[in-house]
Amino acid sequence: MGDMKIRPEDAPVVGREVTETEVLENLSSAGGERDLRITDSTLRDGSHAMSHQFTEEQVRGVVAALDRAGVQVIEVSHGDGLGGSSFNYGFSLVDEFDLIAAAVDEATQANIAILMLPGLATVKHLKRAHAVGASVARIATHCTEADVSIQHFGEARALGMETVGFLMLSHSTTPDVLARNARIMVDAGAQCVYVVDSAGALVLSDAQERIQAVIDEIGGDGAQVGFHGHQNLSMGIANSVLAYQAGAKQIDGALCALGAGAGNSPTEVLAATFERMGIRTGVDLGEVLSAAEEVVRPFIPRLPWMDRSSITQGYAGVYSSFLLHAERAAERYGVPAHEILQKVGEHGYVGGQEDMIIDIALQLAQEQELGDLAAVGVR
Amino acid sequence: MTAQTSKASAAIIGPGNIGTDLMFKLIRRSDIIEPRYMVGVDPTSDGLARAKRLGLETTADGVDWLLAQDELPDIVFEATSAKAHEANAARYAEAGILAVDLTPAAVGPYLCPPVNLSFNLDAPNVNLITCGGQATVPMVHAVSSVVPVPYAEIVASVSSRSAGPGTRANIDEFTETTASAVEAVGGAQRGKAIIILNPVEPPLMMRNTVFCAIPPEAGEPGELQDRLLESIHAMERAVQEYVPGYHLRAEPQFEPAREAWRGQARVFVPIEVKGRGDYLPDYAGNLDIITAAAARVGDLMVAHRLGVETTWKSSAELGDLADPMTGDRQEAGV
Numbered sequence: 001m002g003d004m005k006i007r008p009e010d011a012p013v014v015g016r017e018v019t020e021t022e023v024l025e026n027l028s029s030a031g032g033e034r035d036l037r038i039t040d041s042t043l044r045d046g047s048h049a050m051s052h053q054f055t056e057e058q059v060r061g062v063v064a065a066l067d068r069a070g071v072q073v074i075e076v077s078h079g080d081g082l083g084g085s086s087f088n089y090g091f092s093l094v095d096e097f098d099l100i101a102a103a104v105d106e107a108t109q110a111n112i113a114i115l116m117l118p119g120l121a122t123v124k125h126l127k128r129a130h131a132v133g134a135s136v137a138r139i140a141t142h143c144t145e146a147d148v149s150i151q152h153f154g155e156a157r158a159l160g161m162e163t164v165g166f167l168m169l170s171h172s173t174t175p176d177v178l179a180r181n182a183r184i185m186v187d188a189g190a191q192c193v194y195v196v197d198s199a200g201a202l203v204l205s206d207a208q209e210r211i212q213a214v215i216d217e218i219g220g221d222g223a224q225v226g227f228h229g230h231q232n233l234s235m236g237i238a239n240s241v242l243a244y245q246a247g248a249k250q251i252d253g254a255l256c257a258l259g260a261g262a263g264n265s266p267t268e269v270l271a272a273t274f275e276r277m278g279i280r281t282g283v284d285l286g287e288v289l290s291a292a293e294e295v296v297r298p299f300i301p302r303l304p305w306m307d308r309s310s311i312t313q314g315y316a317g318v319y320s321s322f323l324l325h326a327e328r329a330a331e332r333y334g335v336p337a338h339e340i341l342q343k344v345g346e347h348g349y350v351g352g353q354e355d356m357i358i359d360i361a362l363q364l365a366q367e368q369e370l371g372d373l374a375a376v377g378v379r
Numbered sequence: 380m381t382a383q384t385s386k387a388s389a390a391i392i393g394p395g396n397i398g399t400d401l402m403f404k405l406i407r408r409s410d411i412i413e414p415r416y417m418v419g420v421d422p423t424s425d426g427l428a429r430a431k432r433l434g435l436e437t438t439a440d441g442v443d444w445l446l447a448q449d450e451l452p453d454i455v456f457e458a459t460s461a462k463a464h465e466a467n468a469a470r471y472a473e474a475g476i477l478a479v480d481l482t483p484a485a486v487g488p489y490l491c492p493p494v495n496l497s498f499n500l501d502a503p504n505v506n507l508i509t510c511g512g513q514a515t516v517p518m519v520h521a522v523s524s525v526v527p528v529p530y531a532e533i534v535a536s537v538s539s540r541s542a543g544p545g546t547r548a549n550i551d552e553f554t555e556t557t558a559s560a561v562e563a564v565g566g567a568q569r570g571k572a573i574i575i576l577n578p579v580e581p582p583l584m585m586r587n588t589v590f591c592a593i594p595p596e597a598g599e600p601g602e603l604q605d606r607l608l609e610s611i612h613a614m615e616r617a618v619q620e621y622v623p624g625y626h627l628r629a630e631p632q633f634e635p636a637r638e639a640w641r642g643q644a645r646v647f648v649p650i651e652v653k654g655r656g657d658y659l660p661d662y663a664g665n666l667d668i669i670t671a672a673a674a675r676v677g678d679l680m681v682a683h684r685l686g687v688e689t690t691w692k693s694s695a696e697l698g699d700l701a702d703p704m705t706g707d708r709q710e711a712g713v
Contacts, residue, residue: 086571087532087590091639119574122551144578145539148550348579355534355588359649362629 034282036274037250039073040066040267041228042296043103044115046258047079048321049304053093056102058299062255063106065291069284071267073136074110076103079260079321080352081115081140082125088354089321097132104133111135115166118148120352123155130159139185140166140196142350143173146181146188153189164226164250165190168351171201171317175213182214182225192224192250197239198321198351200232200261200314207239211246219247226250229265231257232314234306236265237273244279255288255296256303261313261320263304268292312338316345325354329361339364387681390416390445390476392467393458394426394437396543397481397666400658401456402430404674407657408692411681412674416452418445442467446474453684454677457482460545461552468504477684478504479677481669482545483556489564491516492675493617500683505676508560509553510665511535511574513672514587514625518648519565521614522591525607529643530592531567533557536575538582541663550574567591585664586628589648595636598644604633611648621675621691622668624653624661 042062047054059076066074078084078096085092103112113136114129126137137156139149146167156163165185170178182193195202195210202210207227215225227243229236229252240251253270257263268291271283297303304310309327313320318341326344330337343360389405389412391398398417405414417430422439431437438444445452454477457464464484471478480487487504490496494517499505508516515533522528535557546553554572561570577583597603611631618625628649636644652664659666675691682689 083571086573087592087640087645088534088573088588118550119554119576122554124551124555142576142578145547145576147544147547148576150547151549151551348577348583350575350577350579352534352573352575353536353577355647355649356536356586358632358647359586359628362632 033280035280036244036248037072038267038270038281038283039075039113039226039250039252040071040254041075041252041264042254042258042267043099044075044077045079045260045264046254047077048260048324049258049263049300049302051324052078052085052090054099056094056099059099059102060106061295062291063103063110065287065295066255067107067110069287069291070109070282071288072110072282073113074103074107075113075115075138076100077115080120081117082121082129083116084120097128100129100134101132111162113138113164115140116152117141117352118152123152126152126155127159130161135161136164137161138164138166139190140168143167143170143178143181143196146184149185150188153185157189163190163192165193166196166228167193168196168198169317169319170195170197170210171199171206175210178210179213179217182218186218186221186223190223192226193218194226194228194250194252195243196228197230198319199317200230200235200320201317202239203233203235204238204242207235208242208246211243211248215247224249226252228252230259230314230320231262231264231304231306232310232320237269240265240270241273241277244274255292256300258296258300259304259320261304261323262306262310266292309337309341312341316342318345319349319351321351322354322357325357329357333361333365335361335364335368385685385687386411386413387453387685388413388415388450389677390418390452390455391458392418392442392445392455394419394424394430395458396659396663397670398456398458399426399429400666401458401670401673402433402435403657404670405677406433408674409678411685411687411689412454412677416445416448418442442470446470452476454479454681456673456677461549472503477680479673479680480504480506481673483509483552485556489560490676491520491560491564492621492672492679493517493614494520494564496676496679500680505680507669507673507676508564509557510537510585510669511553511572511587512557512560513668514585514650514652514665515557515589516560516565517614517618518589518611518650519561519567519570519591521610522593522607522646523566525610526593526597526603528567528591528593530569530571531561531565532571532573532590533561534573534575534588535665536577536583536586537665538585538662539576539578540582541585541659541665542576582660582662584662585652585668587650587652589650591646592640592643593646595642595644597646598633598635607631607646622652622655622671624655624664624667626651
């Protein structure tokens with residue numbers, strides 16, 4: 001390693017003595033001084049990559065490790081949010097309310113968040129999640145349909161929960177429309193609104209312009225703005241940094257990128273990158289690296305990766321959780337998964353329309369069959 | 380005009396898209412129901428103005444006005460909100476007016492014309508479930524009438540443009556009401572419903588997917604599966620009698636039993652509903668199917684009460700229709 005001598009400039013700068021109050025404030029468990037808050041979604045978005053087969057033991061292990069690392073908000077739900085366990089999205093191995101309760105039990109400082117999509121989950125699901133100890137309600141709609149969430153924000157606030165709005169597939173509309181929808185959520189009771197890049201389709205300035213437009217619209221009301229990235233075009237971390245620079249205060253990640261499509265912005269890379277930039281997240285880098293490497297990585301059946309299908313999702317603007325469903329339909333009907341995903345993008349299907357994947361696979365299979373017949377001269 | 384002499388007068392409460400489309404359907408398709416009143420609460424409503432042009436008596440003073448009329452309607456169609464119908468239902472009943480409820484209030488029994496109308500012909504108040512329910516409950520019933528269905532799940536995708544403020548403000552009502560009708564009328568032991576709004580332009584047709592858990596032997600090719608297919612196709616034709624744009628998008632797909640499905644097999648039934656375009660555009664199949672069901676139910680219930688044959692005109696009978704906006708009625712098939 002060459003010269004290992006310690007030079008004077010490498011010595012830590014020792015300034016004035018830190019007071020006890022400052023130490024306490026800066027302890028992750030006390031909230032501390034932070035420039036932004038990282039929300040970890042391993043146990044929600046990661047549910048897609050796990051085909052919704054999380055065990056209680058895995059959930060407890062991940063929550064304990066994230067809690068130790070100082071992550072303040074940990075999201076636990078079926079990948080499609082509360083009530084997602086279904087034929088259309090895949091059945092959960094363990095009831096999500098049992099997993100939420102286990103997470104609440106395991107956390108000492110972290111708050112447990114849930115995700116819900118109106119149209120799939122109802123206020124009843126929300127109340128049940130609250131009853132087992134979830135304290136942050138993240139309520140998601142397609143980015144142009146925020147008005148379906150009004151009743152749910154009202155209920156979440158009435159329950160005393162912290163509220164976060166999630167505008168999914170944010171790439172598919174303009175910054176203006178996105179800002180208008182963020183306004184609807186804030187007026188309904190959202191304390192923060194996320195620009196959610198569900199397809200991993202936002203490329204740098206696309207993300208920043210959207211964050212900026214939403215901040216311009218709701219920042220004046222004291223509402224925060226967040227960013228949820230995917231790695232389909234490898235932009236998760238870069239977009240998160242740009243989002244922070246535009247004024248976002250909440251950033252999502254997942255350990256080992258465990259999430260839909262090519263995965264989410266890895267929480268451990270977010271922590272390292274922000275620390276390197278001198279931006280305080282309150283997350284202990286060593287602990288979060290060990291959470292990723294020693295707790296999560298060993299149980300992941302297949303690491304999320306940028307391959308032909310997931311890159312197609314980013315390129316064509318396809319909801320990331322369609323990936324494994326497209327792969328299954330591809331296998332069953334003998335058509336390529338990336339072609340299915342390309343068609344999904346062309347049709348403009350939105351989050352939740354997993355059933356359309358079978359429809360497209362059937363059409364492609366039929367076209368293929370007609371093509372084969374034509375090739376042998378049948379008309 | 381037809382020689383039909385016995386007629387029932389109708390009031391439509393709610394001059395929005397649904398109420399207006401329903402008005403056109405009643406005018407065109409039933410000779411025993413005469414839409415007489417259109418009742419709203421907003422004097423500037425386009426729907427009220429349109430109804431007036433078509434010769435209906437209109438008011439912006441709500442149901443109070445209607446119930447103060449010397450000649451009360453025989454039948455009301457409620458196309459307002461669940462809350463409004465909950466408040467109005469007892470008043471209609473007291474006045475002896477048959478109520479067909481298009482809101483999710485469910486004061487009366489859930490009704491799906493090809494499944495359970497015959498059992499409910501004498502009910503004073505019937506409920507049309509939801510648009511998703513009208514599109515999917517028949518298929519759940521088609522499956523459950525052949526094999527036991529421990530669980531059925533439906534996914535309704537509608538274009539954003541066709542989802543009105545009522546649906547949006549209370550989307551939980553949609554999922555809960557539909558799920559409960561999948562059980563009560565569809566015949567599944569447990570039901571689940573999901574609704575998706577899609578804003579893509581040009582707007583998508585209404586799509587519905589029905590998933591039913593079925594016994595393992597029904598998941599494999601054979602006699603039982605053939606009977607299921609036959610039942611599903613028969614139901615498609617039954618719904619087409621009053622919703623011509625209702626069709627299977629592809630053949631039902633059977634999947635063999637899986638452990639993750641508690642040892643059950645699965646059938647997947649993809650449905651598309653193209654609107655009839657009576658008033659609303661083609662993509663609004665979700666609105667078309669509920670107004671068509673309401674008009675059909677009203678026609679059959681009125682015929683039952685009057686002791687006459689239904690005069691319902693199917694699309695095949697109507698053939699190529701004149702533009703309804705002209706109010707030009709076709710007499711074909713009567």
